[in-house]
Amino acid sequence: GQNIDQPTEMTATEGAIVQINCTYQTSGFNGLFWYQQHAGEAPTFLSYNVLDGLEEKGRFSSFLSRSKGYSYLLLKELQMKDSASYLCAGISGGYNKLIFGAGTRLAVHP
């Protein structure tokens, strides 16, 4: 099967660090994406992991462990504009299909 699980909601304080976890049970995922989606808008690309380990990009980092079927997105120095849904998505064996999780709605408070 191709299930992706992530928490439904999280809250955090401006300036803090938050980690959003994603677990997946899949046959044939070939990489893990993280997207940000503000309400009513398109998903925008944040990061992509194909190998195990940490990818860092400014305030955002993403980690992948393929053997554990686990990824996380780390957001540092949180800003109010980071309030959004964060979507974990695996790319299927066909390389042409993203399977999305339901998304984690992050609320950043002052």
Next chain:
Amino acid sequence: EPEVTQTPSHQVTQMGQEVILRCVPISNHLYFYWYRQILGQKVEFLVSFYNNEISEKSEIFDDQFSVERPDGSNFTLKIRSTKLEDSAMYFCASSEAQGGSGGHFTFGSGTRLTVV
């Protein structure tokens, strides 16, 4: 930064009518996709398109759906006879390479389809 553009941004149609959703992918991209998101639910894959043919489609993409690249720039999704449950945000996406090769997917801003 290059964008995927979609028109219209919002379409209201009567049940049973045909709709065509339009997309202009990024010009040097070779792979094109349609996804949909019913309000409050996850983004779902519909279809991928490469080299002028469908490369993969989901169970949602039944005979009522079709895609076309009528010229060198447009990529369209047609729903022949809309149902109430087709109401959703439809996202077009494109990528330069196969996604598994590290080419990430760029999404358009979506068309909100409302079937009444």
